[in-house]
Amino acid sequence: MKIFKKDKTKKITNERSLEIERERSNKSTSSSSSSNQKSKKLRIFRINAVQNPNDVPHFDEFQVPVKRWTTVLDALLDAKSYQDSSIGIRYSCRMASCGSCGMKINGIPRLACYTKISDLDTNTITCEPLPNFPYIRDLVTDFSQFFAHHRSVMPFIQNKKADIPDVNELSEYEQSPQDLDKFLQFSYCIKCGLCYSACPTVATDLKFPGPQALSQAYRYYADSRDSDKSNRLKVIDTSHGIWRCHFAGSCSNVCPKGVDPALGIQLLRSHLLGISNSEKKIAKLQDRSNNNSYREELEEEEEEEEK
């Protein structure tokens, strides 16, 4: 909160940038799409926390040309290319698949590549780093806490029967489309961190895994190939675990991929409360080797377990 009081706004109005602006506007007036060409103000949060830990954050302003289809990432890259090459942005795919360009745009965490300026309906677009992630530089933030929480929920399938050392007996699981649909939605997570930055609990609780990690806990819990059910619940059933979610729904509102982390968390909690049927049928492991000895062994093991 303190840092925002110290904000000092620098206006980048050097001659070079104005020249570029003029050149572009001249070009655009002669082109057929001139009616789409507008200029908007981009306010970018600037800090260099790694090189100078005492750096006072401030906002820089840039006038950028926008068209109907211009995204915030396009505008940021335009400012970086033609006005200030030192702007720090992280981006990669430009199509909401990699989850790199998450930032707070006009007060809400969004993907810059997935947010059209025309949809924002404001003349000034304010870009800040994602809240709840430590600063690195400008709009680039440190995801190590976030990924540590992700790792803490064991985001991988655990099934002792799947540990097959012999490659000739490589096997696959039988999984029905119905079983797949139970977790498929949650596996679309691109780990962009938007839900983590929107969550009110994460805002103060360092130990809370956050919506991303908890929804991934459900994704693996619901997966019929996974058999480590009780251990998964134990990991999240702590004083800073799943119970610190209060269904504020902000995570689902900002998710750019429709993962709906809030739904996953509540479903997982219903299992912890014993309301949902926690009897999960573990998928059968298919034997791809020519002989059926492995399958027979498995069946024998299952029979023994049942006994």
Add this chain to the structure above:
Amino acid sequence: MTSATSAKRIDDNNKNDRTNREGLRGWLNPLTYGWERVSYWFQRLTGIFLLVYFIGHVYETSSLVSGPDAWAAMLELTQTVGGHLFLILVIGASTLHTVNGIRLIFTQSGQGLGKPGRPDYPYDPTSVNNKQRSGLWIAFILAAVAMLYGANVLFSGE
């Protein structure tokens, strides 16, 4: 240094890094993220308010043991316009906290949130739906009705 140890070092160093955490600003921001965030805000606020009232109420009623005069003196505090307005707020807060709390027990048990499916553009989340939200709206309406009824009883004394 292997990448794994280097990653661990980063994790250890950053584990307690609170830089850029929103803090209480994150809690007290009810308007940016929709109705569920409003619910979160009200539930928390009314909860704290009611706990403070509960402690005060237990203290207030303890004056009974000191006899009729002490009780009358304590009661006088609430027999003012300010005292009545405070009690009306208590009525509203308790109704809202109760009804919204029941809604939250259902939602936090996975009820009324829809089922996981295959998300499609524009990716509207199924959990933040009007079905469960209506519980919050009902809570607001009932709180308003209870406050009106309470105001009528308190100010008319009947």
Add this chain to the structure above:
Amino acid sequence: MTSDSIKNNRNKNKNMTKWFSDISFLRESQIMKIHYITGVGALFVVAIHIMMRLIMPFNMSLEFENVILNYKNIFYALLLESILVLIAIHGFNGLRVILLELRQTQIWERGVNILVIVAMIGIIAYGTRTIIIANGFSLG
């Protein structure tokens, strides 16, 4: 007392403090189940408590004699006691949740756990004292 027994006693005390402050005898899911149950339970008993204010004109119901008569009814006294217990548990656990989310140092977390348990016991004891004394109050 031998040094071994002193050591054992110290460890015992240490363990007791840890046990007390961590509330480690309950898992978080169990604590939250209690939170939900006490919340729903409180709804019913508080509803009856409020209804009692409305069976006669509100101002009359708060007159000393009428209140003492309420307390003298054993069922009503038990109802008040249950309100006290249910809301103390629900309210202070809610406070614990809020405070735990605020800071995450070990001292803070232990302090919060101890504070809420002490406050819970304190308010229940104080309220019970009122109920017991008022229950035995003579109206002359």
